[in-house]
Amino acid sequence: MSFDVSRVRAFYPALSDEYAWLDAAAGTQVPQTVIDAIAGAYRAGIGNAHGAFPASARSDAIVAGARRAVADLVGGVPEGVVLGPNMTTLTYRFATAFARGWRPGDQIVLSRLDHDANVRPWVQAAGRAGVEVRWADVELPSGELPAAQYEKLVTGRTRLVAVTAASNVLGTMPDVARISAIAHAAGALTYVDGVHATPHLPVDVAELGADLYATSAYKWSGPHIGAVVAAPDLLARLVPDKLASAPEEAPERFETGTLPFADLAGVSAAVDHLAGLDPEARGSRRARVLASMAAVRDHEQAELSHLLKGLAALPSVRLIGSPRRRTATAYFTVEGRTPREVAEHLAARRINVWDGHCYAWELTAALGIRDSGSAVRAGLVHYNDRSEVERLLAALEEL
Structure with missing residues (x-):
């Protein structure tokens, strides 16, 4: 199916506040049905x-x-x-x-x-x-x-x-x-x-x-x-x-x-x-969940690809990790800025991201970043769209 993210976003009252909700890795918003x-x-x-x-x-x-x-x-x-x-x-x-x-x-x-x-x-x-x-x-x-x-x-x-x-x-x-x-x-x-x-x-x-x-x-x-x-x-x-x-x-x-x-x-x-995210899915709820989540994966991976390309084009941004298989999650630093400063800059532009170790305690220690504020995390889910990714990249470019 062609994932209709505009249709999905309409289910979520919180998304009407004009913020880019890119903090989903710490917790998602809920649809009206919930x-x-x-x-x-x-x-x-x-x-x-x-x-x-x-x-x-x-x-x-x-x-x-x-x-x-x-x-x-x-x-x-x-x-x-x-x-x-x-x-x-x-x-x-x-x-x-x-x-x-x-x-x-x-x-x-x-x-x-x-x-x-x-x-x-x-x-x-x-x-x-x-x-x-x-x-x-x-x-x-x-x-x-x-x-x-x-x-x-x-x-x-x-x-x-x-x-x-x-x-x-x-x-x-x-x-x-x-x-x-x-x-x-x-x-x-x-x-x-x-x-x-x-x-x-x-x-x-x-x-x-x-x-x-x-x-x-x-x-x-x-x-x-x-x-x-x-x-x-x-x-x-x-x-x-x-x-x-x-x-x-x-x-x-x-x-x-x-x-x-x-x-x-x-x-x-x-x-x-979640089972209804693919409106064409049929069968049991389990079958509809599998079909819908496959569509979610494809949508998120397309947005992640655009985000990663955009981050790579910003010389002051360093993306941490390059796993072969990854969820739609980006962890990065900006040269000359602490992770909290980056998060505050983005928040002032109505973009929600997370900063810090995010409870990845052993990993951030192994990366050598835990004691310096770790990094900034942007997490995409099924209700995030291309415009939000573009807003994030534009705000980072200002830095």
């Missing part, structure tokens, strides 16, 4: 879960619907969808549960490409359990994460490999399927951070070989909700900390406290929105 779904849940009235009255039944239905929606988005099953406030909190929860079965002499393998949310919870859990942490390094200056290194890093003592499906600053998309195959051959499990990847391309957790796949709805036009998707039998084997009175069954036993029911109504609406 706003309506959240407001509608409150308007109808919701009660706590598993009660005998209609408002409680509405909450139960909202939770079930959100599980189905996330499963349709990434290719899991509803019974394997754990919901929570954000990916970081859920990863800490899973790290604690996994570490309960680790013993001194065991190993885990982490990546210096990853957001710290897929690093620090595992490092801290390993430290408490006396488990060795092994590191997959980033190839510099390209920003690639070579999969071949995992052949030596993963051994018969490896219990878990945590890796990102896409870097949140460089956009690098490692060969997760190959990394997972190496891990599985040694009997290890994989925990894949899909937060940055999910908004940019069709996702299938089975094709990635991800035993657990983490994602955040606020990165794909939903509310601030996190989810981890896994096989139900794997969840059944893990024992998280929980209240004695909380449900014993998975996935509920991983969900501490009361879920935000109205926001979960927004999660389902967000997946429905």
Whole structure:
């Protein structure tokens, strides 16, 4: 299909403020349908879960619907969808549960490409359990994460490999399927951070070989909700900390406290929105998601290509990383300006970008930029158009 970005932009009330919203890698705006779904849940009235009255039944239905929606988005099953406030909190929860079965002499393998949310919870859990942490390094200056290194890093003592499906600053998309195959051959499990990847391309957790796949709805036009998707039998084997009175069954036993029911109504609406980005897509919601996200990928890659060519033409701009496969994300510096100064210059021209390490803690240290303000990040998603890219390039040229 020919991606109609004007049609898509009309769904988003926030985009009418004449700003160029190029900060999507830190969180997207939401369409009117998501706003309506959240407001509608409150308007109808919701009660706590598993009660005998209609408002409680509405909450139960909202939770079930959100599980189905996330499963349709990434290719899991509803019974394997754990919901929570954000990916970081859920990863800490899973790290604690996994570490309960680790013993001194065991190993885990982490990546210096990853957001710290897929690093620090595992490092801290390993430290408490006396488990060795092994590191997959980033190839510099390209920003690639070579999969071949995992052949030596993963051994018969490896219990878990945590890796990102896409870097949140460089956009690098490692060969997760190959990394997972190496891990599985040694009997290890994989925990894949899909937060940055999910908004940019069709996702299938089975094709990635991800035993657990983490994602955040606020990165794909939903509310601030996190989810981890896994096989139900794997969840059944893990024992998280929980209240004695909380449900014993998975996935509920991983969900501490009361879920935000109205926001979960927004999660389902967000997946429905993504499934409708290709108006010609037909079939199940899962089929429509795959078709729409393929169209999103093509649109974003075209805009990214234009952005990268424009940045390369500016002699004072240095693009960081040149991975072969990347999401529509650019991380760069401007000679003679700090990243914050660049961001402030752009903000004064109604262009939203991010600056700093963006929680890519290990990566920015490896790049040697973490202590100097790191860099500026521009992130494109499906609602960004060519005019916004041109505005960014013109504002950078002024510098």
